[in-house]
Amino acid sequence: MKYFFLLLVLSFFSVHLLSQTLFTYGNEKVSKEEFLRAYHKNKTPVDDKEKSLREYLELYSKFKLKVKAAKQLRLDTLQQLKYDLQNFSSQVEEGYMNDEKISNALLDEVIERSQKDIHLIHFYTPLAAGANAADSAKASKAMEELVAELQKGSTDYAAIANAISQKYVAVTAKDIGYITALSLPYGMENLVYGLQPGTISKPYRTKNGLHVFKNAGERKSAGKWKIAQILFTLPPDASAAQIKETEKKADSVYALLKAGADFGEMAKKFSEDRLTALNGGEMAEFGTGKFDMPFESKVFELEKDGDISKPFSTTHGFHIVKRLQQHAIPADKTDETFVAALKQQMAKDARMNIAKDKFLKDITALTNYKRNVLVKDAELFRYADSVVANKTVKNYPVSNKIIISFTKENIKGNAWLNFVKDYKLNTDVYKQETNKELLDKFIATTITEYYRKHLGEYNNSFKYQMQEFKEGNMLFEIMERKVWARASEDSIELKKYYDAHKASYKWDSSAAILLFNCSDSSVARKAIAEVKNGKDWKKIAEESDGKIQSDSGRYELSQLQLQNTKDIVPGFISSPVTNSGDNTASFVKVLQLFPANQQRSFNDARGLVINEYQIYLEDKWVSELKKQYPVKVDEGVFKSLLK
Secondary structure (H helix, E strand, O other): OHHHHHHHHHHHHHHHHHHHHHHHHHHEEEEHHHHHHHHHHHHOOOOOOHHHHHHHHHHHHHHHHHHHHHHHHHHHHHHHHHHHHHHHHHHHHHHHHHHHHHHHHHHHHHHHHHHHHEEEEEEEEEOOOOOOOHHHHHHHHHHHHHHHHHHHOOOOOHHHHHHHHOOOOOOOEEEEEOOOOOOOOHHHHHHHOOOOOOOOOOOOEOOOOOOOEEEEEEOOOOOOOEEEEEEEEEEOOOHHHHHHHHHHHHHHHHHHHOOOHHHHHHHHOOOOOOHHHHHEEOOOOOOOOOOOOOHHHHHHOOOOOOOOOOOOOOOEEEEEEEEEEEEEEEEEEOOOOHHHHHHHHOOOOOOHHHHOOOOOOHHHHHHHEEEOOOOOOHHHHHHHEEEEEEEOOOOOOOOEEEEOOOOOOOOHHHHHHHHHHHHHHOOOOOOOOOHHHHHHHHHHHHHHHHHHOOHHHHOHHHHHEEEEEHHHHHHHHHHHHHHHHHHHHHHHHHHHHHHHHHHOEEEEEEEEEEEEEEHHHHHHHHHHHHHHHHHHHHHHHHOOOOOOOEEEEEEEEHHHOOOOOOOOOOOEEEOOEEEEOOOOOOEEEEEEEEOOEEEEHHHHHHHHHHHHHHHHHHHHHHHHHEEEEEEEEOHHHHHHOOO
């Protein structure tokens, strides 16, 4: 009893520590936990931690006051905000519907395995799922003897397979070539990646047969390749004359390429791969195991981008291949595009069933799932066939019986019957599963959907993300009403503010200029030549087919991207400045120079006035909110943040 009481006290104490109130505003509370979560999400490295926390506390308390004002106006009930919240929830909730720890471990495994390619020899004998004992024993004996023969070191795989076939059952041998992660079903991949070079696996059973694999060698991953090809096809039964004629044609095109012909144009003209010819022969990016080994081997011989292979033959015909780009497989998760693509591949892979099964087991306990033992499986199955035959769900004896219960919801038999009807009548999804299999699927689906519906109650990260989005949306709406719209639309008050602070709106050293924004530096240089020749600046833009945008205006010299403003005179034309982000280029022509400290007119200062008037309105509004909902900080709790 004393031990139980101690545990109870410790539990209460830990919850109390996590739920300490840092500050209040009116009758609302903000916990230490909530504040720290927001602070750590937005913080940058600082030298003075207390100063940083004080500043963020001021910002966060203002944020909460504004949200409080939005709630008072019931902005959270606006239909558009409710729709935005629901839409956001739909977008992010899938990310919480998995076991993240296992998913990350599986992702790490794929990345690690993708760093090498394995040369694989595959042996196979068919064995049906319902095979009798005699056939099963014969197939097993065949594969065991096959393994024993391979372990002797012979590499005449066809001969070994043929000898076993003559003695027991048909066994095939195939050189698969190199494979990498996600090339094989997950069970086979686990087996293969457990083999050392030169070693042979034990027989592996699948639904359709027995498999044996040999690791014939390994190499560092060949990476991802982008190539273009020119293909000269051959029919499967091509004669020697046809082969020679096709090879001659390929050689002549190769000679043109060596003489400088454009590969893309040659592909459009000669390639018989109609899927890629119109695109200059360019193929989708690929990696190890995508194509047959003879084709990949020739591609991987190309040493640098731009290299072109000599014509080579495969079962498809003669190929000429140009290397466009090659890059290594990333060895970690820093490449977000690579990781996103891997996750997309993994989502369709059987390995994810491990994470799904673990996740289902966890949420089954969390949701307090209970099956009503008084309603037997046989009773549910009895009416399952009836609803499919009738294509409708009638009021059967089981319809209104509770068959599943959760903490906050009961599921009745009617839901099961509707599930069976919809599933079995959908030919795209129904694969002749038994009623027992369908019941397991129904239970898993029901648990998952209940968890999804109550996700915020089980996952704090999701709850906080939804809260952040909701409050952020409300903040935007009330700022628009209280500050932004008023500042930009109330011209009378803006003019009054300008008049009261007129001395603040002075020009620094400035110039009247023509500003040209061009699609690239070559277009900019051409435009500069036209400006120097006296061509009208508006016509230059009009005749550029959208490649040039031009404008005139007065700008402070500090706003212009000019290296030296001291020697600028009227008529000065700057060199093009290229934007590294999109390769656009800009330049200016100076028309007139103005000294510093000239008064800005209201129209010239309007943008500055709006910005400062917004700050004025916001500060005034926050002061009123603080009077209405006084902010009180618990200094003891705040000091604990510094530890």
